Structures are given as C-alpha cells and as structure tokens.
Amino acid sequence: MAILDRLVKLDRRWIFLLMFLCVLVPILWGRTFPEITTPLVDRVFDAVENLPDGSKVLMALDYEPAAEGELGPMSTAFTRHCIEKKHKMYFLTTWPLGTQMIAAVIDREIKDGAPHLVYGEDYVNLGYKPGYEGVIKVIVTDLKQLYTTDHFGTSTSDIPMCKDIQSVQDMNIILNMSAGYAGTREWVQYASTPFPETITLASGCTGVQAPLFYPYLPKQLIGLLGAIKGAAEYEVALAAKYPKWGRPEYTEALRRMAPQLWGHLLVLALIIAGNVLYFVERRRRRGHRP
C-alpha cells in the first residue's frame, strides 16, 4: 500500500521527465516508422498532381512560429510538389508573422533548393495584409484592390505572373496552412463556399483544428492534412511519385512522427495507470467505510 500511496502522490515532475525522454530519445535515435496515406491526403496530393504543369497555386500560409512544428513540413512538402509540377506559386498570409514563415519556405526550398526558379515568373511573395477574413473577402473578387504591390513593394502590374490575375478565382487551387483565425474556416466561408465552381480549396491544419474542418469535406474542402501525421503522409505520397524526396534529409515530418508515437504511448500509459490507481484507491476507501 505504501507504493500505491506514493504513486497517488507522485510528483508531476517525474511525469514531465518521462515526457521529455519520450521526445528526446526518438529525436536522437532518428528512427522513422512507415506511414500509409489516407484518402483525405491522397485527394489533396492528386488535386495538385493532376493539375496541368504550370498551373497557378495560391499558397496561403496562415500561421506563426507556434505552429511551425506541425505546419512547416506541410508548407515544405506542398512547395516541393509545386516545384516538381512547375506550378506557379503565389504566397500570401493573413497573419502578421506569416511573412517570416513565407520567407523561410522561399529561402529554404526555392532559393536554396530550386535556384533556377525566377521571382515574378515562377513564384511571388505577396506578403501580409491586415484585415483577416476581410482580406479574403476582397481578394476573392479583386486581388489587386488590396495587393497593389508584392511584399517588396514592386507593383503587381509589373510582375509577369500577376498580370493576368484578377482575383483568387483565377487560381487553379488554394493550399491553405491554418493555425487558427484567420485560416481554413475563413477561406471556406468567404472563398470556396460562395464560389464553388471556380475555387478549389485544400487545407493543412494543426491537430486541434482538424475535427472542426471535417464538416466541410469533401465539397467546400477537397481534402485535409491533419497535423504532423498529415504532413508525413504527404511526404510519403510525394516520395512515391518523385523518389528523390524520399531521402531521409527530405522527410522531416516523418522524423517528427517518432517522438509523437512515444509521446502518445506515454499519455495512454499514464491514463491507464491513473485509472488503475483511481479504482484501487476507491475500492480501498469503500473497504475502510464502516
């Protein structure tokens, strides 16, 4: 019974230490586990893959560093896929700090990874505009009313790939990475719902948001990448089609699934242990009751 009492009063710092080890050891070990793609991810991958080469893709990176762990690998995988397909990428964000996220993806995947791509012809950084859903509401009918210039101050009329763009409806697909407000919900409400014939929307979102977006499938949203698992599945799909992206240095999301596996197993073990203790303790109290 002394052990039971000790466990009931267990200092939570021991639990913190266990979680720390569950995350740290898999990171250092570097072992990855196989992933099988699910239909929701397949639909997004197929939508990007089946577009004719050189199609227009709007990349709306609506997140900041807090969600980078989950959404960064998604942005990376989407960008790599678009590069393979020679799609034209239009980056923008409705989050003030999203500009840093866009810059990170462009620097890493385009400037370093695909330096042959030309700014203004193959990709453009439209940057941030204040207004949250107000921005979406305006650009679905008139992009240049808000985006008169790109992030660097160059007039969008002087950017070759922006010349024939009137609104977001001219994009072949919108890929939205969402960490909250404004994000996928607002893109659904103000873009894909009022213009179902002309706007195709796919989303990658954080784990806590994923359940909120299931009601929009499959019409308002064609597919959904939920958290780091969604990103890992997308990496697997990308590697299956383009084997070069299956090399370990290109599968960041897959690597991040290992700490998630051990973290989840620890949480499950703690739930079981907590409940066992609860029921034993309850039985003991009933036994003592006169």
Place this chain on the structure above:
Amino acid sequence: MKRTIPLLIAGAAGLIMLVSFFVPPWESWGEDAGTWFNILQGFAFILGGGNLLKVHLKKVSDRRRGWGYSGVTLIAFVVALVCGLLKIGVAPLAKFPEHAWSGPYNQEGSAFWYFFEYAFKPLVATTFSLLAFFVASAAFRAFRAKNLEASLLLGTAFLILLGRTFAGTWLTSWMPPSWEEFTIPGLGVTVMQVFVTAGNRAIMIGIALGVASTSLKVILGLDRSYLGAEGK
C-alpha cells in the same frame, strides 16, 4: 452623438453587407465595405500598440505586482517596433541600390530578423511545446472513467491517439485488407468522419443561427454591448 453615430455606422455597414450578398448588382458595395474594413483594421494596430503602452506603463509606474514583466513587454515592444520601422541592418535591394530603405524589414541579417529568429521564435515554440508536459500530467491525474460518458470519451481518446501513430497500424496489421475499416486507424477515421462531423455540424448550425440573430440585433441597434460603457 457618441452613441448615435457608431450605431448608424454599424447598422449601415451591416445592411450594405446583407444587401450586397442577396442583390447581385450591388455586390460591389460589399467589396467597398470590405476594403474599408481592411483599412480600419490597419488603424486598429496603432490603437492596439497605444493601448499596450498605456496599460503596461501604468502598471510599471504604479509598481503593481508583476510590474517587472510589464517592463520586459515594453522593452520587447519598443525594440521590435524600432528595429522594424527603422529597418536597422537592412541592406538596400539590388534593384534600388540608391535607396537605403528599399530592403524588406525582415531581411535576413537585419536586427528585426535576429530578434525574430533568436528570441521570438524559440520563446513561442517553447511555450507551445509545454502543452505536451501538461497534457501528460493531466492524463495521469484527471482523465478518469468515472461514469459512462467519461468512459466513452476515454475510449475515443485511445482510438485517436493510437490511430494517429504507427502503433495503431502495427497493432492491427494482422487484419486482412478487407477489414481495413475495423483497424485502429480505420476506426479513428470513422470516429472523425461520422461522430465528430455530425456533432460539429450540429454545433455549427447552432452557432450560425446565434450569429444571425445577434447580427440582426446589432444592425437594428438593439444590441449595443459592442459600444462598451458608452452603449449603456
């Protein structure tokens, strides 16, 4: 006056948005109202900054409990603002070499960039990752199968937690492919696509009806709570 003008503006803006949605020739009115909203949103940043300064300066000057944190907030705010606005350490763009400020404020190597990469980013990521530790602690102390509802919730949590990792796939890998829906990941997907979706749709419809009725009250001037003390 203080009350009437905001009420009229809110009512007119609401009506314009409503009418522009249902009457196609007046669609552009809604777009114009949207542009106005975005301009006002820009000004809100100035108000927000001013409010932040006011609240924290007051706390520091009054030496209220935790005033040191307010001091840190103020220093971080001012440093980020100055670095961004003055573009400290930003090199001119190759296209406009004669204009010293032509580079973007967040250019790699600039003061703002250092501030963001080496202070803000690690701090935010650390704060967010602390959730994992508190969830683990809560899993041990709070998630109890005390009744039927709690047991159902725990069962669902098990399915989702296992289904989102390789463990779920591995545990039911012995099942034939035709039983895919009954594997742990398959059951997790069913929970999300059937039960969660049905529940969420009901909640969303309820919220939408609530929003519609509240909006109507705002447009008609019956709900004045958004005016704060002035509305009373």
